[in-house]
Amino acid sequence: xxxxxxxxxxxxxxxxxxxxxxxxxxxxxxxxxxxxxxxxxxxxxxxxxxxxxxxxxxxxxxxxxxxxxxxxxxxxxxxxxxxxxxxxxxxxxxxxxxxxxxxxxxxxxxxxxxxxxxxxxxxxxxxxxxxxxxxxxxxxxxxxxxxxxxxxxxxxxxxxxxxxxxxxxxxxxxxxxxxxxxxxxxxxxxxxxxxxxxxxxxxxxxxxxxxxxxxxxxxxxxxxxxxxxxxxxxxxxxxxxxxxxxxxxxxxxxxxxxxxxxxxxxxxxxxxxxxxxxxxxxxxxxxxxxxxxxxxxxx
Numbered sequence: 232x233x234x235x236x237x238x239x240x241x242x243x244x245x246x247x248x249x250x251x252x253x254x255x256x257x258x259x260x261x262x263x264x265x266x267x268x269x270x271x272x273x274x275x276x277x278x279x280x281x282x283x284x285x286x287x288x289x290x291x292x293x294x295x296x297x298x299x300x301x302x303x304x305x306x307x308x309x310x311x312x313x314x315x316x317x318x319x320x321x322x323x324x325x326x327x328x329x330x331x332x333x334x335x336x337x338x339x340x341x342x343x344x345x346x347x348x349x350x351x352x353x354x355x356x357x358x359x360x361x362x363x364x365x366x367x368x369x370x371x372x373x374x375x376x377x378x379x380x381x382x383x384x385x386x387x388x389x390x391x392x393x394x395x396x397x398x399x400x401x402x403x404x405x406x407x408x409x410x411x412x413x414x415x416x417x418x419x420x421x422x423x424x425x426x427x428x429x430x431x432x433x434x435x436x437x438x439x440x441x442x443x444x445x446x447x448x449x450x451x452x453x454x455x456x457x458x459x460x461x462x463x464x465x466x467x468x469x470x471x472x473x474x475x476x477x478x479x480x481x482x483x484x485x486x487x488x489x490x491x492x493x494x495x496x497x498x499x500x501x502x503x504x505x506x507x508x509x510x511x512x513x514x515x516x517x518x519x520x521x522x523x524x525x526x527x528x529x530x
Contacts, residue, residue: 232335234360235327236451238342239353239419240368241412242389243378245433247487249368250342251466252436252444258453260337262330263290263471263482267323268346268355274319290343290482291315291326293475298333303470308479324359331360338451347412348392353419365428366447367416369527371501372409372520374434379405380509385485404510406520413523432528440464440493467491503530 236253240246254261266287270276280288295311296303318326331339346352356363383389383403393408394401420428429450436443444463448455466472472491474480481488503521506514516524 233338234362235339236364238366239347239416242344244370246342247484251469252463254340255462260334260339262341264343265291266343266345267327268352273321286481289479292479293482305476308476367430370433371529373501376405410520
């Protein structure tokens with residue numbers, strides 16, 4: 232059985248589109264966000280859904296319906312939900328293992344943003360697949376933070392992860408989330424053999440998909456012919472790149488689902504210097520954010 236590929240990156244870092252692109256390779260199978268690594272058992276996972284919102288369950292429900300029943304509709308989603316409830320004592324690692332086994336010999340690619348929120352979530356991946364491979368996906372902090380501020384218009388729950396408590400009242404600042412998540416990823420990858428992970432800038436993939444998709448495919452030991460690369464440039468063809476049934480419509484970034492096609496023009500040059508559009512009480516990015524961003528190749 233093939234070990235999975237896990238994409239690691241903060242939300243709004245092109246994880247949805249690039250995960251779907253990689254998943255469209257003929258030898259890969261792209262999943263939506265299944266969030267299986269935030270809990271040890273299915274029962275604990277349902278408790279997480281209760282706190283974080285039922286929308287978090289949509290990706291896993293759609294995956295089970297698609298992988299096991301080959302179709303996503305209201306009935307198959309409810310069958311998937313019933314199976315999970317019946318197996319509430321099952322380890323989430325076992326559920327992920329079953330999904331990976333079902334699509335074998337294709338390699339699963341998964342990118343739940345919750346995996347990178349806590350070091351313990353990342354360790355759960357290794358418990359079930361100690362030889363998993365990882366892609367650390369980055370995006371310039373200015374563009375990512377501006378996108379996060381846009382996301383807060385509909386996902387207000389994210390604000391608690393971005394609070395600068397040095398002000399009264401606390402100030403929402405998405406660079407805090409950018410830095411904390413990338414710190415989790417960098418620290419995690421220190422213990423992973425170098426041949427099992429790569430770091431790539433999302434902007435580069437979108438601006439030159441032929442080059443970088445071919446490089447990723449070669450690193451994974453997959454086909455690199457023009458036909459395979461062309462398939463990867465059509466993330467909209469994934470069964471999870473569109474709205475699902477009414478009882479599980481999401482499972483991915485709603486912005487991506489609304490328009491899942493590859494759009495190279497959205498990757499533009501940004502600077503680490505200068506004022507922040509979301510905050511005027513500080514001169515700009517913190518020194519630690521700029522240092523980390525420069526280590527990723529940003530200016």
